[in-house]
Amino acid sequence: MASSMIHLAITQCLTKKMKFKDSGRLSLGSILPDGIISGNSHLKKEICDGTRVTYDLEFFREKFQEEMKQDDLYLGYYLHLIQDIFYRYFIYSEHDxxxxxxxNIDRLHRDYAITNWHVVNCYKLNKEMVQAVEIEKEPITELAEFDVPGMVEEVRGQFVPIEEDDSFFFTKEMADEFIERATTFCMEEMKHLSEGKEGLDSVTWSWEKQV
Incomplete structure (x- = not known):
């Protein structure tokens, strides 16, 4: 859904507003769900007799609740999921x-390439934000098989200037708006969880299954 640079920019904004134990593991977690070889890293599931789709946030919170408190890799991973859910609402419901x-899919990916360099510069991102670490023995690998070195190499390869061009759909302005709103969205979710309240309802934020 959202590009890796968008996820890293939101993470960068969060670290300026809140304290975390390990910003490096937070950053890695924020892009990890997209670095899969196999499995269901986004915990996608069908609900409502197969008519709607969502990410099983409740399962993740229950399974990794202790890890989320102690290890920012897991918190970053969870925040990636809710950012993607919010992103779906942002581009599908608000921007049609x-x-x-x-x-259209190829055109959107081209827009990502166009906006990435803007996001890198605007939010002061750098390659050192993402470091490959060993996760083979981590509980998170129960969800999927990940290629961390390959993912890190791919993301670092996106830190390159691109010739200015007009966006087809996803503009720089949309990227900035989403990053700002998603940062607030994440902060509200973390506040709710820290207060022992219910987290985001995956059913409420589900979307209609495309035939």
């Missing part, structure tokens, strides 16, 4: 994105 039109 239609991925079924032939060529």
């Amino acid at each position: 994105w239609n991925p079924t039109i032939p060529g």
Whole structure:
């Protein structure tokens, strides 16, 4: 869903507003769900008799509640999931994105490439934010198989200037708006969890299954 640079920018904004134990593991966690080889890293599931889809946030919170408190890798991973849920709402519900039109997916990925360099500069991102670490013995690998070195190499390869061009759909302004709103969204979720309140309801934030 959202690009790795968008996730890293939100993480960068969060670290300026809140204290974390390990910003490096937080950053890695914030992009880790997209670094899969196999498995269901986003915990996608069908609900409502197969008519709607969501990410099983409740399962993640229950399974990794202690890890989320102690290890920012797991907190970053969880925040990635809720950022992606919010991103779906942002581009589909608010901006009427239609991925079924032939060529639209490729055009969106081109927009990501165009906006990435803007995000890198605007939010002061750098390659050192993402470091490959060994996670083979981590409980998170029960969800999926990850290629951490490959993912880190790919993300670092996105830190390159690109020739200015007009966006097809996802503009720099949309990127900035989403990063700002998603940062607030994440902070509210962390506040609720720290106060012992219920986390984000995955059913409420579900979306209609595309046929």
